[in-house]
Amino acid sequence: MEEKIKFGTDGWRGVIAREFTFGNVRRCAQGVANYIRDLGWEERGLVVAYDTRFASDEFAKAAAEVLAANSIKVFLCAHPTPTPVASYIIKAKSAGGGIIITASHNPPMWNGFKYKPEDATSAPPEITDEIEKRIPPSEEVKHMPLEEAKRRGIVECFDFAPVYFEHLRKLVDIEALKEAGFRVIFDPMYGAAAGYLPKILSGGRTEVFEIHGERNPLFPGLLQPEPIARNLGELAQVVREKKADVGIATDGDADRVGIVDEKGEFIPTPHTFALLALYMLEIRGERGALVKTLTSGSMPEKLGEIYGVPVFETPVGFKYVGPIMLRENALIGGEESGGYGIRGHIPERDGILCGLLFLDLMRRTGKRASELISLLFSKVGPHYYDRIDLHMTPERRKELEGKIRRLELQELCGLKVRSADDLDGRRFKFEDGSWLLLRFSGTEPLLRIYAEASSPSLVAKLLEAGRELVEGL
Numbered sequence: 001m002e003e004k005i006k007f008g009t010d011g012w013r014g015v016i017a018r019e020f021t022f023g024n025v026r027r028c029a030q031g032v033a034n035y036i037r038d039l040g041w042e043e044r045g046l047v048v049a050y051d052t053r054f055a056s057d058e059f060a061k062a063a064a065e066v067l068a069a070n071s072i073k074v075f076l077c078a079h080p081t082p083t084p085v086a087s088y089i090i091k092a093k094s095a096g097g098g099i100i101i102t103a104s105h106n107p108p109m110w111n112g113f114k115y116k117p118e119d120a121t122s123a124p125p126e127i128t129d130e131i132e133k134r135i136p137p138s139e140e141v142k143h144m145p146l147e148e149a150k151r152r153g154i155v156e157c158f159d160f161a162p163v164y165f166e167h168l169r170k171l172v173d174i175e176a177l178k179e180a181g182f183r184v185i186f187d188p189m190y191g192a193a194a195g196y197l198p199k200i201l202s203g204g205r206t207e208v209f210e211i212h213g214e215r216n217p218l219f220p221g222l223l224q225p226e227p228i229a230r231n232l233g234e235l236a237q238v239v240r241e242k243k244a245d246v247g248i249a250t251d252g253d254a255d256r257v258g259i260v261d262e263k264g265e266f267i268p269t270p271h272t273f274a275l276l277a278l279y280m281l282e283i284r285g286e287r288g289a290l291v292k293t294l295t296s297g298s299m300p301e302k303l304g305e306i307y308g309v310p311v312f313e314t315p316v317g318f319k320y321v322g323p324i325m326l327r328e329n330a331l332i333g334g335e336e337s338g339g340y341g342i343r344g345h346i347p348e349r350d351g352i353l354c355g356l357l358f359l360d361l362m363r364r365t366g367k368r369a370s371e372l373i374s375l376l377f378s379k380v381g382p383h384y385y386d387r388i389d390l391h392m393t394p395e396r397r398k399e400l401e402g403k404i405r406r407l408e409l410q411e412l413c414g415l416k417v418r419s420a421d422d423l424d425g426r427r428f429k430f431e432d433g434s435w436l437l438l439r440f441s442g443t444e445p446l447l448r449i450y451a452e453a454s455s456p457s458l459v460a461k462l463l464e465a466g467r468e469l470v471e472g473l
Contacts, residue, residue, distance in 0.1 A: 002027070002137050002138060003019070004135075005024060005027065005028060005031075005132065005135050006132065007115075007123070007128035007131070007132060008442045008443055009316065009317040009319070009441075009442025009443050010104065010112075010114060010317060010318065010319065010442070010443060011100075011102075011112050011114035011115065011123075012028060012112060012113045013103050013106060013110055013111070013112035013113075013443055014110065014111070014112070015109050015110055016053075016054060016055070016109055016110065016111050020059075020110070020111045020112070020113075022058075022059065022062050023138050025059045025062050025063055025101070025113060026062055026063070026065075026066050026138070026141045026143070027135050027136060027137070027141055028063070028099075028113045028131075028135060029062070029063035029066035029067060029099065030066050030070070030134075030135065030140065030141045030142065031131045031132065031133075031134040031135035031136065032046070032067070032097070032099060032115055032131055032134075033066060033067050033070035033072055033142070034070075034136070035127075035130055035131050035134050036070075036072055036096050036097065037070060037072070038134075039096065041096035041118075042070070042071050042072045042073070043073060044073070044094065044095055044096035044118070045073030045074060045075060045093065045095050045096060046067055046072055046073070046074060046075070046095055046096055046097055046098055046099060047074075047075045047077075047089050047093065047095050047097070047098035047099070047100075047116075048060050048067070048074055048075065048076045048077070048098065048099050048100075048101075049076075049077040049081040049083070049085075049086035049089075049099075049100045049101070049160070050077065050080060050081065050100065050101040050102065050192075051080055051081075051083075051100075051101065051102040051103075051191060051192040051252055051253045052080045052190060052191055052192055052215045052217065052252070053102065053103060053108070053110075053111050053217050053252065054108070054111070054217040056101045056102065056111060057080070059101045059111065060076070060077075060099075060101045061076075061146050063099050063101065063113075064076050064146060064149065064155055065143050065144050065145065065146050065149065066141060066142060066143060067099075068144040068146075068149035068152075068154040068155055069142035069143050069149075070142055071154070072154075073154060073156070074149070074154060074155040075089060075093055075095060075156055076155055076156065076157045076158075077157075077158075077159070077160050078157050078158055078159045078160075079159060079161075080192045080194075080215065081160050081161075081192055082191075082192045082196065082250070082253055082254030082255070082351075082352060083100050083102060083104075083114065083192070083253040083254060083255045083348075083349075084164075084254060084255050084346065084348060084349065084350035084351070084352060084353065085160050085161060085164045085254075086098055086100050086116075086160060087100075087116055087120040087346050087348050087350075088120065088160075088163070088164050088167060088345070088346055089160050089163060089164070090116055090118065090120045090346075091119075091120050091346060092163050092167075094118075095118065096118050097115060097116050097117045097123075098115070098116040098120075099113065099114070099115055099116075100113075100114040100116065100253070101113060101114075102114060102192070102252065102253040103252065104251055104252055104255065104256075105224055105225055105227075105251040105252055105256065105337075106224060106252075106443065106444060107219075107223070107224040108217055108218050108219050108224070115127070115128065115131060116348075119322075119347065120346040120347065120348055121319070121322030121323060121325075121326065121346075121348055122317065122318040122319040122321075122322055123319060124319045124320070124322075124323055125319065128319075161196070161199075165199070165200060167345075168200065168352075168353060170344070171342065171344060171353060171357075172353070172356045172357055172360050173360065174200060174201070175204070176363060177201060177204075177206060177356065177360060177363060178201055178202075178203055178204025178205070178206050179204045179205050179206070180204075180205065180206050180362075180363045181205040181206060182206045182207070182245045182246065182359060182362070182363075183206075183207050183209075183242060183243070183244040184197065184201070184206065184208045184209070184244060184245065184247075184248060184359070185208075185235060185238050185239050185244045185246075185247040185248070185260075186198065186208050186209070186210045186211070186247075186248050186249075186355075187210075187211050187227075187232065187234075187235040187248070187249040187250075188210070188212060188213055188249070188250050188254065189212050189219065189222060189225035189226075189227065189231070189249060189250065189251060189252060190212045190213075190214065190215065190216045190217075190219050190220075190222075190225060190252075191225050191250060191251060191253060192252065192253050192254050193250040193254035193351065193352055194210070194212075194213040194215070195210070195213060196254070196352050197248065197352070197355065197356075198210055200352075200356070209238070209242060209244070211234065211235065211238055212234075219252075225252035226251055226256070226337075227249035227250060227251050227256055227257060227258025227338055227351070228258060228266070228269070228338070229258075229266035231249075232247070232249055232258055232260055232266055235247045235249055235260055236260050236264035236265070236266070237264065239260050239261075239262065239264050240263070240264040243262075244262065245262050245362070245368065245369065246259065246260065246261065246262060246358070246359070246362065246369045247259070247260030247264075248260075248355040248358070248359075250351035250352060250355065251338070251351065254350075254351045254352055255339050255348070255349035255350060256337055256338035256339045256349060256351050257272070257338050257339075257340070257351035257352075257354045257355050257358075258272075258338055259272050259355075259358055259369065260369075261368070261369035261370040262368050262369055262370060263370055265370065267369065268384075268385045268386070269296075269336050269337065269338045269385075270296050270297035270299060270336060270383070270385045270452070271299075271373060271376060271383075271385070272338065272340075272354075272358070273292070273296055273297075273299075273300070273332075273334035273335075273336075273340055274297070274299035274300060274303065274376055274380065274383075275361060275372055275373075275376055276332060276340055276342075276354060276357055276358065276361070277290055277299075277300055277303050277331070277332050277334075278303060278361075278375075278376060278379065279357060279358075279360070279361040279364075280331050280332055280342070281303060281307045281309070281331070282307075283361060283364050283365065286331055286343075287307070287308075287309055287331065288309060288328070288329060288330055288331030288332075288343060289309055289310045289312060289324075289328040289329075289330040289331060290303065290304055290309060290310070290311045290312070290330065290331060290332055290333075291311075291312045291314065291321050291324045291325050291328070291330045291332070291333035291334070292311065292312070292313055292314070292321075292333070292334055292335070293313070293314050293315065293316045293317070293320070293334070293335040293424075294313055294314070294315065294316065294423050294424055294427060294437065295316055295335065295336035295387075295424075295437060295439070295450050296334055296335055297336070297383060297385055297452050298383065298433065298435070298452060299376070299380045300334075302379070302380035302381070303379070303380060306379060306380075309331070310328070312328065312330070313423070315423055315424035316336075316337075316424050316439065316442065317335070317442060318333070318335060318339055318341070318348060318349055321333040321334070321335060321341065321347075322341065322347040322348055323347075325341060325343070325347040326347050329343065330343060330347075331343050333347070335349075336385075336387070336450070338351070339351070340354045342354070342357070381454070382454050382455070383452060383454065384452065384453055384454065384455060384456045384458075384459050385450075385451070385452045385459065386451060386456075386459050386460070386463060387448055387450045387451075387463075388448075388449050388463050388466075388467065389441075389446045389447070389448050389449075390446065390447045390448075390449065390467070390470060391445060391446060392440070392445050392446060392447050393445070394445070397440060397445070397447070400447070400470065400473055401440065403473045404425070404426050404438050404470075404473065405422055405426060407426050407438070407469070407473075408420070409428055412428065412430070412436065412462065412469075413458070413461045413462055413465050415430040415431065415434065416430060416431045417429070417430060417431075418430055418431045424439055425437055425439025425440065425448075426439075432453075432454065433453075433454070434451070434452060434453035434454065434458060434459075434462065435451065435452055436450070436451045436462045436463075436465070436466050437450040437451070438466060438469070438470065447470060449463055449466040449467060449470070451463050451466065
């Protein structure tokens with residue numbers, strides 16, 4: 001009996017050649033085809049794209065062949081393509097949705113199957129549940145050779161980038177950034193955004209130097225293509241060596257961004273999110289709701305109070321953030337992983353656009369990247385954040401899930417607990433405004449421990465106390 005395929009926080013992911021096989025990808029594609037046909041959207045078509053991981057292009061072709069056999073028009077990318085670029089093409093083509101072959105930031109042995117609905121958001125559970133119900137056994141999967149599908153005009157293959165580049169010009173002053181004279185180090189982490197920032201910002205006084213721009217599915221030198229401090233040591237080193245103004249990194253499919261300041265110091269992702277929100281509210285003078293996942297820190301609430309805008313909190317995953325962004329016409333939505341979405345674009349994360357917006361914040365304030373943190377703290381007060389990840393076997397996870405959900409505390413590290421909740425994992429809020437969260441990852445076999453406090457030392461104490469709590473359960 002074939003395994004049941006279950007979508008997680010952001011699509012279905014598995015280890016290549018173990019769960020993630022051509023047979024299972026075709027089954028997923030048939031499930032999507034059945035869903036689209038039930039909606040009567042065959043003529044609207046589906047976007048199909050892929051990243052730079054091992055065999056991603058072949059997995060994408062396999063998905064396209066299944067869709068074509070179901071008489072569904074396919075817009076297939078001609079090259080490895082960032083997820084936000086493919087998501088924008090869904091809107092540009094008024095397609096019924098999209099399939100993207102990517103495991104985003106996961107380690108090299110993983111790949112994944114993301115589905116994007118017609119509004120280009122991360123598919124919410126109510127949609128992925130419907131797709132899961134329609135995933136058939138292998139013998140019910142249809143297939144049409146790709147070359148035949150191209151000859152019949154069912155599959156159209158083209159470069160998605162030019163349409164996306166043109167749209168970016170409506171969202172940020174590209175010409176001003178070209179002439180700003182910045183020296184930027186860009187690290188696409190061997191991923192799908194390779195070449196994007198150099199192309200966008202070429203032709204002026206700004207210089208962009210790219211590292212890790214070649215395709216290498218092993219992601220050498222990186223634990224995984226996730227733009228967090230532990231993976232950006234080389235980027236930080238090059239920033240210092242070249243006396244650059246800033247380092248910008250995107251993850252494997254470029255829907256996340258990480259920023260390194262001119263000193264080679266990583267800017268924590270909650271700070272980047274708060275800075276982008278401040279940029280939209282203060283520098284651009286726009287107003288609208290802020291949407292944040294519970295791991296994104298408390299600075300958005302402070303900004304909401306200052307600028308008189310509502311703030312909505314969700315569980316982790318842009319599949320929760322995107323629908324609220326649409327419903328509220330929100331100004332910005334973000335999550336701790338480094339993914340941020342901006343009004344007027346797509347209700348989805350875009351690491352490329354947000355890297356450009358960060359540069360525009362530097363340009364318009366005249367401040368260096370490190371100085372922006374002081375600007376932020378002058379508005380909301382000092383906030384520090386960190387996260388540790390504990391690898392878990394499936395057996396240990398099953399053992400811990402119930403215990404963590406029922407965990408009660410009166411105090412920790414000398415701090416009295418003000419409240420506790422289980423919005424996503426188990427979170428404890430303390431009377432001084434700091435917090436601790438224990439949460440299982442939805443995409444990897446990890447337990448994540450998060451903390452925010454008014455000093456780095458207190459953050460470290462809370463994280464270690466959280467580790468000890470878990471080990472004692």
